[in-house]
Amino acid sequence: MKLIQKPWLWSWVAAAAAFALTVALTEGRGAGELAYAALSFGAFAAIVGLGQMLVITLGPGNVDLSIPATMTLSGTLALKAMGSDPGTAWMGLGVAILVGLGTGLANFALIYLLRLPPIIATLAASLLYQSLAIWSNRGLRIKPPAGLADFATGRTMGIPNVALVGLGLSLLIWVLLERSVWGRWLLASGQNLRAARLAGVPVEAVRAATYVAVTVFAAIAGYLLASFSGGAALNMGAEYLLMSIAVVVIGGTSIAGGMSNVPGVWGASLFMFLVVSMLNSYGAGAGVRMVLTGLIIIGIVIAASTRRVAR
Amino acid sequence: MKLFAKYRILLPVVSLAVLLAATFYMQPRAMSYFGINLLFNLAVPIALATVAQMMIIMVNDIDLSLGAFVSLVACVTATFLNDSPMLGVLILLALVLCYAALGAVIHALDLPAIVVTLGMSFVWGGLALFILPSPGGASPGWLRTLMTVKPPYIPMAVCASVIIAVVTHLLVIRSGIGTVLRGVGGNARSVQRAGWPVVRLKALAYGLAGLFGVFAGMALVGLTTSADANIALRYTLLSIAGVILGGGEFTGGKVSPVGAVIGALTLTLAASFLSFLRLSPDWQIGAQGAILILVLTARLLFTRRDAQA
Known part of the structure; x- marks a missing residue:
């Protein structure tokens, strides 16, 4: 397959x-800062996007709408469990992952049973998870432990730590999809459930x-985001x-299922952040920015579909 | 229990009746003209939005932009329609045509509706923010009068719901074109082979969705008397839930307009019921989810029993 035919190319x-x-616009000034910010904020979109990608790969009708509520719940409960005490970061991560396992199993129980x-x-x-988060949060804003907050906002070798975490998770998913039996099973199920x-x-x-993976x-994204932004907020998952759906589709993953695309999710996540900062720096107001973002999403989908037809 | 499978509409009706009875039991004072009006007042725009969503689900698509669209309509209604009615009407007409065009494009280019409407939700949201950057505007007087009219004996909200249900039932279930539209959801290819222009039919279904979306936004402004760009964002998910609660299905053109209206009423009532339960407000959203799950579980029990019989 030639480079030009790679579905992830276009998002990049x-x-x-x-x-x-x-x-x-800035004649080269601030390029480093922009790349850094894109990597930081893009990482959160990429992490949730990877999960959503796996679900969408399962085929038409499969999509997880509980992502925002799960993020809020895991961020809230993890910060509450840690209570700003130093040395509890791993415990908090454990709580977050448990939340993720719990909500995933509950979702699948509803779907299957x-x-x-x-x-x-x-x-x-997700309505239930949201209530659970509201109930346990009660408007308190607990700060993450200092060490964790430093990690979430810090960098290693010039790359934001959250982006490194995101890259690690992407690598894991990529290996699972491309090299493991489970990945083949997932793709087979997405292409034709009955045949599989x-x-x-x-x-x-x-x-x-x-459904548990997503x-x-x-939950991990929620945990990191809460640590990154200095506390969990009830609407932190909303956007x-x-x-999560947009980055999957822009990234070239087929909405019809049976085809995943890890690099594309990253390209699309970076793009979604960069397009907003581009419109910002050209002085577009909030309204214009949203309209253009929407039109660009649709434009990319149309471009992707004509490419499919041509092939 | 064949009854429930035969009459798809029964279960939504029973769920609403049970919930209504429970509400009256908890709070007998709600059993009055004024009480019922209060309980169901906000259901009118939700019912209209649910019908709009139903039009899209009817042709096997799903609309993730409906909440943003209703918000945009609300903003247009509270500004242009109030200040210069002619321009306002033209804008609203243009919005309906946009929806129809969207349906045609989605079908002609074979695009995934879920993604296109996702993109459109940004477009509608952005336009709404452009028109009304901060909450405000005012409801046109006639609209306010229409939404707060007090017909004798039966509260306005109930009257309106019945009218919406009857009109959409006639349109979707009884009329010839409605049957063909449901056919598009059932099997688009056969409809095409039978000589119908599917592109135009899809445009019609989307156009109808846009029209009901416009009604929903106007009704909302008539009730709230002002608008903001995020006023109806939750309608996207509420409308999907309402359609399914009312006995509709995501595929196959199996929808029920009466059921959709009842589904919307049930969801609205669920919120009021919970406040009567003296449940802490934290759990109100969650309990809506729980009621949704309960009703769908009931539906499953009945359909499964029928399958065994």
Whole structure:
């Protein structure tokens, strides 16, 4: 396959173009800072996007709408468990991952036992998680432990730590998808569930693992985001609902399922941040910025579809 | 229990009745003209939005931009429609046409509706923010009068819900074009083979969704008397839940307009019911989710029993 045919290429081209246009305005000044900010903020979108990508790979109708609520719940509970005490960062991460496991299992129980469409199951469940977060948060703003906050906002060798965590998780997913049986099973289930089942793939186990994976990723993102922004807020996950779906699709993962694309999610996450900063630096107001973001998303989807037809 | 499978509409009706009975039991004073109006007042825009979502689900798509669209309509209504009615009407008409065009484009280019509407939600949200950067505006007087009218015996909210249900039932279930539209959801290819222009049908379904979205936004402003750019964002998820609660399905063109209206009423009532339970406000959102799960579980129990019988 030639480079030009790689589905992830376009999101990276778009991200690079947005970067170049922004830097062109400032004549090269601030390029480093912009790249740094894009990596930091893009990392959160990429982590939740990776999870959403796995679910979307399962095929049409599979999407997880509980990501924002899971992020809020895990951030809230983890910070509450840590209570700003030093040396509790790993314990907090453990709490966050447990939250992710719990919400993922609950989501899948609704989907599997009650045969609910995933959209409705994760939507209804997310309302419960949201209430749980409100109830346990009570408007308190607990600061993360100093060490953890330093880690989340800090950098190693010039690269933001959150981006390194995101890259590590991406690598893990990439290896799982490309090199493990589980990844093959996931792709097979997404391409044709019935055929996969007849071929002996344990499709329900694959689906369960996928729905747990997405919430664990969301929980980790929530934990990091709460540490990054100095506390959990009840609306901290809100923007990641649409964002998680957008980065998956812009990244070149097929909405019809059965095809994943890890690098594309990163390109799209960087792009989503860069396009906003580009429009910002050209002086666009909030309204214009949103309209253009929406039109660009649709433009990319149309471009991707014509490419598909041409091939 | 064949009854429930035969009449898809029964379960939503029963859920609403049970919830209503429980509400009256908890708070007998709600059982009055004024009480019922208060309980269901905000249901009118939600019911309209749910019908709009139903039009999209009817043709096997899903609309993630509906909440943003209703917010935009609310902003237009509270500004342009109030200040210069002619311009306001033109803008609203243009919005409906946009929706129809969207449906045609989605079908013609074979785009995933979930992503296109996702993108459109940014566009509508941005336009709304552009029109009304901070909450404000005012409801046109006639709209305010219409939404607060007090018909004898039956409260306005109930009247409006019945009218919406009857009109959409006639349109979607009884009329010829409604049947063809549901056919598009059932099997678009056969409809095409039968000689119908599917692109135009999809445009029509989306156009209808846009029209009901416009009504929803106007009704909302009539009730709240002002608007802001985020006023109806939660309608996206509420409307999807309402359609499913009302017995609709995501695929196959299986929708029920009466059920959708009842689903919207149930969701609205759920919120009021919980406040009567003296449940802490923290749990109000969660309990809506729990009620949603309960009703859908009930539906599953009945359909499964039928399958065994």
